[in-house]
Amino acid sequence: MTAFEVWAPAAERVRLRLGPGVHELSARPDGWWRTEVGDVEPGSDYAYLLDDDTEALPDPRSRRQPYGVHGPSRVYDQAAFRWTDDGWTGRALPGSVLYEMHVGTFTPGATFDAAVERLDHLVALGVDLVEILPVNAVNGTHNWGYDGVGWYAVHEPYGGPDGLKRFVDACHGRGIGVVLDVVYNHLGPSGNYLPRFGPYLKQGRNTWGDLVNLDGPDSDPVRRYIIDNALMWLRDYHVDALRLDAVHALADTRATHLLEELSVEVDALASRLGRPLSLIAESDLNDPRLVTPRAAGGYGLTAQWDDDVHHSVHALLTGERQGYYADFGSTEGLAKVLTRAFFHDGTYSTFRRRHHGRPVDRRQVPGYRFVAFLQDHDQVGNRATGDRISATLSPGLCKVGAMLILTSPFTPMLFMGEEWAAGTPWQFFTSHPESELGAAVAAGRRAEFAAHGWPPGDVPDPQDPSTYERSILDWSELDKPAHAEILRFYRKLIALRRSRPELADPRLDRVRVDGGQDWLTVHRGRYRVVVNLAPVRRTLAVGGVPLDVPLATEPGFVFARREITLPAESAAVVACVPAG
Incomplete structure (x- = not known):
């Protein structure tokens, strides 16, 4: 039966x-x-x-939607898949390097199986965890994934539920953990039949749609719907961590917030499975309570994304000051985030026109609980033309940005293609079958960017198939010398981070930063990360006594000198011991 x-x-x-x-x-x-x-x-x-x-x-808890989000559901046997990862013991976040990937644009094949064919590239790069953008059922064939409406089903064009299992199994076979991006703060604009079944939504809206009913009448089954979904990915699909999209949009007034309740249940599941399970929140609040232990009054999540690190590095390297970059861009600001995680920790935000955030207790919250990145899907895809930072910066400054992130006390994350300075953009694309919805999305996108100063004509039509096609990584670039050079740099830098524990030390109170207008030195135990942002060569004092043995042979990594002369727009890691 x-x-x-x-x-x-x-x-x-x-x-x-x-x-x-x-x-x-x-x-x-x-x-x-x-x-x-x-x-x-x-x-x-x-x-x-x-x-x-x-x-x-369709069934609100459908495990498979072979005909799309509007079609019937299909009975799926969760236990039929033959896993080969019995020896997998998990991958914890401390010390790890993350890699963010969109399955539909990672390869021209645009499937889980096609992505598996490129996993050895990630092994050689030194990646520990691959984070895939949402893969639940969405309207149309290609989409970022944040318009999901079939939360329990896997997007069929990617390969469906068995395709995801094959991908996770293959990752584990190569020693790579999997982080799955999940969206619980809203539902997509087409195919959302949940309100027909029950009060899944409540009055009010966030940036993307109607609010989910987390605290109103009949909200207990709604919360269970979310928690059961999270546990399903971790248990039935062997996923190692979940990235929780925009948790600041989860409107929950209960004494026990949904995030705390979810944290408790995931910790219990980890105990039963015998492997670490992580919850990583995206939040716009700059609130360390998310990652503060529950015993200390926090929610007990494993980590949260830290946009302030990105904004500080991006604005410093590019000189951009529009929108939310207004307060960022100085070496002093970068020094603050490298030692205190947040730039806005109760300070006035010019962009928000109010005070924002609260301080991080560096004794309770280590740096690995903050995910830092030079680029990610939002910071690339939410630019008018989806241009990567390598389209603007010199190769030298791209390397500087990578070095600042990968030698920081945080958990570093790369965005797919960043490691070779991919020449392809990553743009906002949709494939809504409903023409009126597609036109409305395109018009809304242009109006949004016009408000930020971009000419509407510069914004590509999300519904145009070429917008999607332009965003697919071009793997032939790896054979070109300029891209291959950047890839070698990333591989060596990640290997250096792994071999020198001080460069991954998460203790924020042990980081010290000296700097001027166009230079800085980050003190990381025995090492100094020395950065020259100027367009000319300059000699910078390292401080301390140089070590006798050189620790790398390629310029740009490790030297043993009391002072160092750096080329324009470059950085180096210097080995030394404190003077005296």
């Missing part, structure tokens, strides 16, 4: 359409409906009929 269950508290009648047959479900007092049907094979299609509706709706 196969059980079919669905939560529909306001319905007076619920029926299951299974193949040519229709079956009545029985109501329970808690709003759940249930029936059992014999001889149901995996691969059978089904949908629900509510009350007297003639439109059959």
Whole structure:
């Protein structure tokens, strides 16, 4: 017998359409409906009929949507996949290097299986965890993934649920953990049938859509819907961590916030599975409570993204000061984030026109709990033309940015293609089948960028297939000398970080930064990261006594001198011991 269950508290009648047959479900007092049907094979299609509706709706907890988000669901046997990762013991966040990937543009094949073919590249690069953008069911064929409406199903064009399992299994076989980006703060604009079933949403909107009902009447099953989804990815798909999108948009007034509740349940699952499981939040709040231990009054999440690090490095290297970069761009500001994680930690934000953030207690919160990056999908894709930083900066300054991130006390993350200064942009693309919705998305995108000073004509049409095609990585670039040079640099820099523990030391109170207008020195134990931002050569004092043994042979990495002469727009790691 196969059980079919669905939560529909306001319905007076619920029926299951299974193949040519229709079956009545029985109501329970808690709003759940249930029936059992014999001889149901995996691969059978089904949908629900509510009350007297003639439109059959996909299952809110559907594990597979082979016909897209508007079609019927398909019975999926979660236990049928043959895993080969029995020896996998997990990958913890401290000391790790992350790599952010969008499956649909990582390779021209645009599938999980095609991505597997490039995993050896990540092994050679030195990646510990690959973070994939959302892969739940979305409207159309190609999309960033943040328009998901089938939260429990895997996007079929990528390879469906078995495709994701093959990808995770292959990653684990190469010693790489997997982080999955999940979105619980809103649903996409097309294919969202949840409100037909129950009060999944509540009055009010965030930036992207209606608020999820986390604290109103009948919100207990809604919270369970989210928590069960998170546990499913970690348990059934063997995923090692979840990146929680825009948690500041989770409007929850309960005494126990959803994030704390989720943290407790994930820790319990980790104990049962015998491997570490991580929760990484994206937040615009600059609030260290997210990663403060629960015993100290925090939510107990593993880590959070740190946009202030990105903004400080980006604005310093590019000179951009528009929008939210207004307060960033000085060496003093970079020194602050390298030692205190947040630039805005209760200070006035010019962009927000108010005070923002709160300080990090460096005794309780180590630096590895902050994910830092030179580029990510937002900071590239949310530029008008999706241009990467390498389209603006010299190769020297690109290397400086990489060195600042990869020798920082934070958990560093690369954005796919960054490691070879990819020449392809990464633009905002959609493929909504509904022409009116597609036109509305394109118009909204142009209006948004016009407000930030970009000419509307510069913004590519998200619905134009060429916008998507331009965003696919060009792997043939690896054969070109300029790109190959950057790749060698990243490989050596990641290897250096791994071989010199001081360069990954997460203790923020042990980082010291000296600097001037166009230079700085970051003190990392026995090492100094020396940066020359000027367009001319300059000699900088290192401080301390040089070590006798050179630790690398390639210029740009490790030298043993009391002072160092750096070429224009370059950086080096210098080995020394404190003077005296």
